[in-house]
Amino acid sequence: MDVTREWDEAALVEALVRGEEEAFLWLVHRYWPSMKRVAGGLLRSDNVAEEVVQETFEAVFKEIARFRGESSLRTWMFRILVNRARRVGKREARSIPFSGLGRQREEPRRDAPEDEFTSRGHWSSPVHGWRMVDPQSEAISRQGVQLLAEHLEDLPERQRTIVTLRDVEGLSSKEVCKMLDISEGNQRVLLHRGRTALRRALESDETRLSDPGARA
Amino acid sequence: MTTCREVSSLITDYLDGKLGPLQWLRFQLHLLVCPSCRQHLANMRQLVDALGRIPPETEVPLRVVERLRGLAQL
Numbered sequence: 034m035d036v037t038r039e040w041d042e043a044a045l046v047e048a049l050v051r052g053e054e055e056a057f058l059w060l061v062h063r064y065w066p067s068m069k070r071v072a073g074g075l076l077r078s079d080n081v082a083e084e085v086v087q088e089t090f091e092a093v094f095k096e097i098a099r100f101r102g103e104s105s106l107r108t109w110m111f112r113i114l115v116n117r118a119r120r121v122g123k124r125e126a127r128s129i130p131f132s133g134l135g136r137q138r139e140e141p142r143r144d145a146p147e148d149e150f151t152s153r154g155h156w157s158s159p160v161h162g163w164r165m166v167d168p169q170s171e172a173i174s175r176q177g178v179q180l181l182a183e184h185l186e187d188l189p190e191r192q193r194t195i196v197t198l199r200d201v202e203g204l205s206s207k208e209v210c211k212m213l214d215i216s217e218g219n220q221r222v223l224l225h226r227g228r229t230a231l232r233r234a235l236e237s238d239e240t241r242l243s244d245p246g247a248r249a
Numbered sequence: 250m251t252t253c254r255e256v257s258s259l260i261t262d263y264l265d266g267k268l269g270p271l272q273w274l275r276f277q278l279h280l281l282v283c284p285s286c287r288q289h290l291a292n293m294r295q296l297v298d299a300l301g302r303i304p305p306e307t308e309v310p311l312r313v314v315e316r317l318r319g320l321a322q323l
Binding site: 054057058061062063064065066067083087090091094149150153154155156159160161162163166171172173177178181182185196200201203206217221224225228231232235 | 252254255257260261262265267284285286288292293295296297298300301302303304309310313314317318
């Protein structure tokens, strides 16, 4: 399934309303990973999260004729997912409001390790560009993107959810706050922590990959 | 005076356009004089861009695909 194909949203919705299998399969393959990540941040059980994502797609297919385009199709689907995950979580008493979820497993509040900055607040060592950046496009290479995808799975749940919705899927801050019923401030703190953790993970990768002694 | 630590802690707010006018000005003034913070900002922009390019995996469980395919045919 070629999920790199770009659908015009109106054309995609029409194809879904007509029941075209290719459109259904494209939608599932395209959004399953992100929806699974988001559901995993709202529910404690991986199996339950997978069921909720499946039920969300079922609901999308059944209700697609009622989609009015007041938001993007993607936002509409994620809203269905979040609402469904919350209902399931309450019913099974396995989830708590997003604002409280995962508190015990969150990283320490401090954003920077002690040695990243001096006592006067300057960088301890100069900041360099990443070697993983392609010099022509000035973008992180495919290898770097793959590493980031792996590190994303290791983030604490709330950070993973926010980074997935904001940066992987490109939803706006307002959309995400409304969907998850959290404040802008709370959302930005989680986003900052998630991005910081990913930055440090990538920097560790660069150190490891460039140090022959580290390769084993 | 704005420090590098402060700039680093404000970077997400800056990229979201959420700094107040005075904070924004201090942030920009610091960038003018600090090559490390300029690079840090560039690195974070590249990170966010790269996250947007994470390709969807293709490993949707087969039973899910079959079940949803069945729905599509109704």
